[in-house]
Amino acid sequence: MQQLYDTLTQRFSLGEFTRQRADLAFITVEAVRLHALLRHLRDQEGFTHLVLLTAVDWLEDGQFQLTYLINNRAKCQDLGLRVMIARDNASMESIHDLWAAAATYQRELREMFGIDFPGSPRLMDDFILEGWNAAPPYRRDFDTLEYSRATYRERPGRETRDPAAHMKQQLYGDKGDV
Amino acid sequence: MSISDVLSPFTAWKNLFRDPVTIKDPLNERPGAARYRGFHKNDMDKCIGCGTCETICQNGAIDMLPVEGIPAVQGDSGLRPRIDYGRCCWCALCVDVCMTGSLTMSNEYKWVESDPDLFRFTPGVDKKYWDNAELGYQRHDEKHLMPVAREEMPELHPEARLDSFVEIVQGYNIEQAKLEADRCVSCGLCIATCPAHMAIPDYIKAVRDGDYERGVQLLYETNPFSQVCGRVCTHCCEDSCAARHEGDPIAIRWLKRHIIDQVPQEKVIELIGKPAAPTGKKVAIIGAGPAGLTAAFDLARLGHAVTVYEAQAAGGGMTRYGIPEYRLPYNALDRDIAVITAMGVEIKYNQRVGTDITMQQLEADYDAVVLAIGLHQGRSTRIPGSDHPQVRKAVDLLRQITAGETIDVPKSMVVIGGGNVAMDIARSMARLQLQHYGEIRVTLTALEDKAHFLADPVEIKESLEEQINILDSRGPQACVIDDNGKLLGLKTWKVLSIFDAERRFAPKYDPADEQIHEGEMIVEAIGQMADVSLLGDALTEKLEWNRGRIQIDPNGRTSENWLWSAGDCVKGPDVINAVADGHRVATSIHRALTPQEATA
Amino acid sequence: MFELDRSQYPQKKADGTLDIDLTSGKYLKLWQGPQHPGITGNMAIELTVCGDEVVDATTHVGYLHRGFEKLMERRTFMQCFPIVCRICVPEPDFNEYCYAAAVEELAGLEIPELAHWIRTLILEMGRVNSYLMYLGGQAGAFGQGVIGQWTTYVRDLMLDRFEELTGARIYHMFIIPGGVRDNLPDGFAGRMEETLREIESVLADVDRVMFHNAVFKKRAVGVGVIDTAWLDSYGITGPNARAAGVAKDVRKDQPYLVYPELEFEAVTGKDSDIYTRADVRRRDLLLSLDLIRQILSRLPKTGAVMTKLPNVLHWKIPRGETYVRGECSRGEYGYYLVTDGSGYPRRVNVRGPSYTHSIALFERMVINANISDVAALLVSLHTYPPEIER
Structure with missing residues (x-):
């Protein structure tokens, strides 16, 4: 994988390289260079299989990480391309022209993370969340617990005690001056 | 396609003459497999109500609730897990994690009721027909979800320690302490047992997080003698530790010592912060042992002027003059005392009450007096x-x-x-x-x-x-x-x-x-025994006694309303009890010295 | 009468969109699912038909979305273990394996040899179950209900083996981060052998009644052909790819667990139609039976099944990311796990093979098919909706 990275750096400006396993590495790439790099990897380097495309929300850094995982079956290699994009008004170039299946991934990312992929087919169609009006739910600042508390009713009859607090109350709680 | 493709499907007709493969009476003829994860059982004699099952349950299916006839006692919260089978997913992590092995599963899966609320019950308390089932999910022999053995404490070998008074216990390094702190399940059963009710799970978490400054703050909330207690505490908390049932208890004492060892003294003083504004009240304390100095620390932090009278040349009482240096080095003790004096506590050494100054004088000069003279007479x-x-x-x-x-x-x-x-x-x-x-x-x-x-x-x-x-x-x-x-x-x-x-x-x-x-x-x-000759005949006569000890009320106050007594001399020998006693009298004195409208 | 070259149909406008005027009366919108016997699980297909020919199709999912990936972000690494299996009902074990392996990799844990063997055994047992269910479904799509009854019977026997090994029938919760929960029970290999023989006997019947069946051949041969050129474009893996003649099998391509030590070849076909895909799966099922026999005859009899874990209540894993895959009955199953040094996963993304198969691929394949073939076509892709929407 290091060899591949060395070859690629001669043609592309690449970011951090992380070797995760002998057959899996991650490379950070600038958003503007991704499409050309993917095309090169697909057509010249044998990474013909798009394994997945997903996002990671680094809320505290104000960034989304898009991970394009591609596979070279002949060489048994997986390569993850990490693209960091701004979280506000997140938008990224579509790759549905490289892999038809990418349109589905991009549709899901639009729905779940609110990332725009201009030109991607049926991008704005509801995918999983038909009729969803709240914030994109896979963003880190969407609180599932709070949502479920606000949306669903707790079944009555549930209560619990903290062992330490219960023991304090039973055994030695401050009873004031006695 | 051939003629055989037309005829071949007709071989299915042979099944006309087969016996059915279904089980005729599944309710009775189909017990769960020996390992089946069925309804829970809980052994009431073994369960300690630590709530670890509730902690690990990712479904929120377990509540810890009090049960009639099972009171809270040392090492047992008296709570028992109630399981909501509307949420339980039968993963058995609660069984795997159980600290005592009390919670198990039967292989029983058949139970029909029309009232859904019945499927929320307390195994072992609400009797079920599978309570005595022998089969069911068994946790693997080895307990896997946490380490059960204590991190070994580095100690000097007998040959290396015998010719000197060098401290034997070397203390954990950061890595060892983290591993030991990692074993704690944060159930908090230990807090009730600790006489000072220290925030044990919280300061152990501080060790895990490497946040020693937070750790020191937590220690000082309940105990100004962490150097001492981190070394020689009777650590009865460890007898209540949930981990002791299927392994070694957490080395709570050593972790306390580890925290205080990591933070320089000046930083400790800075972390505690400055005492409250002076109240103008004066308190005298007789005896600079753990009880007296704890009371002094608390009262000084509340803004009272505290003077401690100590007959010996150095403070610490029995922790200095009774405990050998190889168990508690004097410099460790000195650090604890230095933090206390940094709060403005004045200690007058070589001042023997009764000889150098009389009780009557103290009564006259101070708003309150604490007798914390320990047990120094063999x-x-x-x-x-x-x-x-x-x-x-x-x-x-x-x-x-x-x-x-x-x-x-x-x-x-x-x-x-x-x-x-x-x-x-x-x-x-x-x-x-x-x-x-x-x-x-x-x-x-x-x-x-x-x-x-x-x-x-x-x-x-x-x-x-x-x-x-x-x-x-x-x-x-x-x-x-x-x-x-x-x-x-x-x-x-x-x-x-x-x-x-x-x-x-x-x-x-x-x-x-x-x-x-x-x-x-x-x-x-x-x-x-306590040497009470310092009281003088008149005061001895006035005070009420109980089997040779000065009679005190639950707050440590004697029958004389200006005089409190704390520590070994009234409670028997134990450092952490003395610390707890010091807090108790300090609280009582503060209440007595503070105008009523302020406390109301 | 249809024009001969159906590939020219439906016609497209200049901008590439379909030239379909729904108000013309020539077209009909037809919903297949979510309640339809020919639908695999909870999903729906919105068909636009002209006569009995499909001219447009949209896959609708989301009937089973539980947000697992998000739920895991607020569960500790061990608390995620009981929920992952629920992402895929008929073959839950790949979730357990991929999740456990990803966690172990990022946490730097080595698991014992015996655990590798037992994990492989479980995955193959799960594959058998999944294929048995598929065979019943595929036959059912053509109206052959009896095949489903037979395969469900032998699948039930395999569930018995699961029950005695793992303590549960459907959601096994057995492949736990750190290893597996226990060794095989006494006498397991013998009872497994009986089960395998029963399955083989039923499969022989299935072969006679389903595969050597004029009706089945008439309906399945030459229908639903997947072009090899589509494989990469649509991310096609597993039997769908192997039936097209490409020996894509993660067990061979990137061997994991103990697959390097087992003797087998990837099962392939060449006609890439519904019949071939069914046949590839039938033969792959027979291969799994063989693999189970190989594993049971060779796995170590004793040894640790789990490695020592830190206290799982506050288990933190250093920052990192990885992808772990396995070959499930439908193709490449994988977990992409990102950790940030805390006690919770930062992000988990589950790659289920049905994700591309039942949306991008299916929507393309179904064009120009007859309505009566839609169900069989969908089943022949062997899709499970829960792994699409997670």
Whole structure:
């Protein structure tokens, strides 16, 4: 994988390289260079299989990480391309022209993370969340617990005690001056 | 496609003559497999209500609730898990994680009710027909979801430690402490057992997080003697630790020491922050031991002016003059005391109340007085010959060693007693013998048999490592003195029983089994009492007493409303109890000194 | 009568969109699912038909969305373990394996040899179950209900084996981060052998009644052909790719667990139609039976099944990311796990093979198919909706 990275750096400006396993590495790439790099990897380097495309929300850094995982079956290699994009008004170039299946991934990312992929087919169609009006739910600042508390009713009859607090109350709680 | 493709499907007709493969009566003929994860069982005798099952349940299916007839006691919260089967996913992580092995699963899966609320019940309390099922999910023999063995504490080997008073326990390094802290399940059962109710799970979490400054703040919330308690606390908390049931209890004491060891003293003072604004009230405290200084610390932080009167040349009381340096180095104690004096507490050393200043004077000069004089007078066996000058009290000898006084070290000696003080003096003298004569000849005789020794097991183990000759079930009968008045040794009889039928102290001996233990010196280490002579006759007369101890109310106040008493002298010997007592009287005094409208 | 070259149909406008005027009366919108016997699980297909020919199709999912990936972000690494299996009902074990392996990799844990063997055994047992269910479904799509009854019977026997090994029938919760929960019970290999024989006997019947069946051949041969050129474009893996003649099998391509030590070849076909895909799966099922026999005859009899874990209540894993895959009955199953040094996963993304198969691929394949073939076509892709929407 290091060899591949060395070859690629001669043609592309690449970011951090992380070797995760002998057959899996991650490379950070600038958003503007991704499409050309993917095309090169697909057509010249044998990474013909798009394994997945997903996002990671680094809320505290104000960034989304898009991970394009591609596979070279002949060489048994997986390569993850990490693209960091701004979280506000997140938008990224579509790759549905490289892999038809990418349109589905991009549709899901639009729905779940609110990332725009201009030109991607049926991008704005509801995918999983038909009729969803709240914030994109896979963003880190969407609180599932709070949502479920606000949306669903707790079944009555549930209560619990903290062992330490219960023991304090039973055994030695401050009873004031006695 | 061929003709056979048309005919071949007709072979299905052969099934016309087969018996059905379905189970005719599945409710009765189909028990769950031996490992089946079915309805829960809980062994009420083993469950300690630690709530770890609730913590790990990712469905939120478990509630911890009190159960009639199961009170909260030390080491058992009295709560029991109630399971909501509307949420349970039968993953059995609660069984895997259970700290006692009480929670298990039967292989029973058939249960029909029309009321859905019945599927929320407390296994073991609400009786079910599968409570005695033998089969069901078994956790693998090894407990996998957390380490069960304690991180080993680095200690000096006997050869390396025996010729000096260097501290034996080396303390955890950061990596070891993290591993040990990792084992804690944060159930908090220990908090109730700790007399000072320290925030144990929280400060252990601080160790896990490497946040020692937070750790120090947590320690000082409940205990200004973390150096001391981190080393010599009786750590009864560890007896309540949930981890002890299927492994070693968490080394709570050592982790406390680890926290305080990581933060420099100046930083500690900075972290605690400045005391409150002065209130103008004055409090005198007699005795600079853990009880007195804890009260002093609390009162000073609340803004009261505190003066401590200490008869000895240094503070710490019994922790300095009773506990040998190899267990508690003086500089560790000094650090604790320095933080307390940094809060504005004034300690007057070498000031013996009763001699240098009277109680009447203190009563007149201060708004409140605390008597925290500890137990510094050794008890005597009163056996024949015990008035010989070479028959000594352990507390006196230990005090002399700490004070650096020259001691006429005997070549051989006998210690009477089987408690920690006996071990302390035996091991201290053994060190001195080795320094003076190159060999150790210390015999220790105890009334109790080995199984009922009063000393900590670790003390006994280390004493044996240090070549102390420990003899159990020996009752002292006389100090053997020759015609020239020279002490030769101790005569003992075999102990048959110590207590009578009413559990009163009434030892019975077998005179036929008599031994003489050689010793140029005999040390009595059978208990201590308070020296209350400082009170003076008038005050002694006025105060109410209870079996030789000053009578106090639950807040530590005596029958005289200006006088409180705390620590060993009223509660018996124990550092952490003394600290707790110090807090108690400080709270009571603060209430008494603060105008009512302010507290209302 | 249809024009001969159906590939020219439906016609497209200049901008590439379909030239379909729904108000013309020539077209009909037809919903297949979510309640339809020919639908695999909870999903729906919105068909636009002209006569009985499909001219447009949209896959609708989301009927089973439980947000697992998000739920895991607020569960500790051990608390995620009981929920992952629920992402895929008929073959849950790949979730357990991929999740456990990803966690172990990022936490730097080595698991014992015996655990590797037992994990492989479980995955193959799960594959058998999944294929048995598929065979019943595929036959059912053509109206052959009896095949489903037979395969469900033998699948039930395999569930019995699961039950005695793992303590549960459907959601096994057995492949736990750190290893597996226990060794095989006494006498397991013998009872497994009986089960395998029963399955083989039923499969022989299935072969006669389903595969050597004029009706089945008439309906399945030459229908639903996947072009090899589509494989990469649509991310096609597993039997769908192997039936097209490409020996894509993670067990061979990137061997994991103990697959390097087992003797087998990837099962392939060449006609890439519904019949071939069914046949590839039938033969792959027979291969799994063989693999189970190989594993049971060779796995170590004793040894640790789990490695020592830190206290799982506050288990933190250093920052990192990885992808772990396995070959499930439908193709490449994988977990992409990102950790940030805390006690919770930062992000988990589950790659289920149905994700591309039942949306991008299916929507393309179904064009120009007859309505009566839609169900069989969808089943022949062997899709499970829960792994699409997670």
